[in-house]
Amino acid sequence: MDESLAMARIYVDAGVSCVVATPHVVPGTKWKLKPKDICDQVDVLNKCLKEENIPLTVAPGMEVALDTGILTLIDQNCLLPLGHSKYVLIEVPFQRLPLGWNQILFTLQLRGFQILLAHPERCDHLMKKRAFFDDMIYSGVYLQVEWGSFLGHHGLEVKSQAEYLAQKGYIHCLATDSHNSRSRHAGYVEDAARVVELQVGRENLELLGRKNPARVLKDVPLEAMVDYESPAGAKRKKRWQF
Numbered sequence: 001m002d003e004s005l006a007m008a009r010i011y012v013d014a015g016v017s018c019v020v021a022t023p024h025v026v027p028g029t030k031w032k033l034k035p036k037d038i039c040d041q042v043d044v045l046n047k048c049l050k051e052e053n054i055p056l057t058v059a060p061g062m063e064v065a066l067d068t069g070i071l072t073l074i075d076q077n078c079l080l081p082l083g084h085s086k087y088v089l090i091e092v093p094f095q096r097l098p099l100g101w102n103q104i105l106f107t108l109q110l111r112g113f114q115i116l117l118a119h120p121e122r123c124d125h126l127m128k129k130r131a132f133f134d135d136m137i138y139s140g141v142y143l144q145v146e147w148g149s150f151l152g153h154h155g156l157e158v159k160s161q162a163e164y165l166a167q168k169g170y171i172h173c174l175a176t177d178s179h180n181s182r183s184r185h186a187g188y189v190e191d192a193a194r195v196v197e198l199q200v201g202r203e204n205l206e207l208l209g210r211k212n213p214a215r216v217l218k219d220v221p222l223e224a225m226v227d228y229e230s231p232a233g234a235k236r237k238k239r240w241q242f
């Protein structure tokens with residue numbers, strides 16, 4: 001609880017009023033959590049936040065590894081979307097995408113879920129196969145990039161992949177991927193926001209950092225990035241259209 005409260009204070013300082021807790025779930029491994037347990041823990045945390053007068057609300061969710069086992073989770077009623085919406089946060093692996101990755105995503109959509117992919121800019125496989133991003137966007141999959149990727153927290157290759165996605169207009173949300181209050185937290189969002197604004201302009205910064213994340217919790221479709229003239233001098237890119 002002390003750690004959670006420390007992280008909550010960092011979120012509030014960064015201007016965040018609501019955050020979704022997304023503990024890792026990896027089908028078929030010890031990383032399994034029951035939706036009810038997550039919701040119960042989130043309730044306890046929200047109560048504590050109130051008592052401590054910390055103006056932050058936490059919504060329940062999970063970050064599920066992209067794996068065929070997700071389909072079993074659905075059958076077992078063990079897939080917990082973000083904040084009781086239809087959005088599920090799917091973790092893209094850091095190395096290769098699993099065989100049949102697009103079938104897994106398609107099946108999730110057929111079951112009525114909206115897909116938000118977590119940190120696709122950090123995936124080696126996608127660095128080599130950028131055309132897969134076109135397929136994802138064409139299929140109505142939403143992409144969530146980490147704020148820290150724009151600051152180079154994961155190296156120059158990941159940074160340039162984040163910039164590529166920004167130039168293509170393929171990003172829908174920005175997130176912190178917070179893990180603790182010491183090294184991986186929301187404290188660097190303000191710095192990252194300045195960098196992102198230079199790349200994609202104020203309107204897109206608002207869209208990716210505030211409006212679209214709020215739309216996830218309202219359970220309505222996300223908006224694509226608008227055309228922009230980069231204050232940093234990058235070429236204006238056309239908004240994607242299919």
Ligand SMILES: [Fe+2]
Pocket residue numbers: 063091118119177
């Ligand atoms: Fe992750």
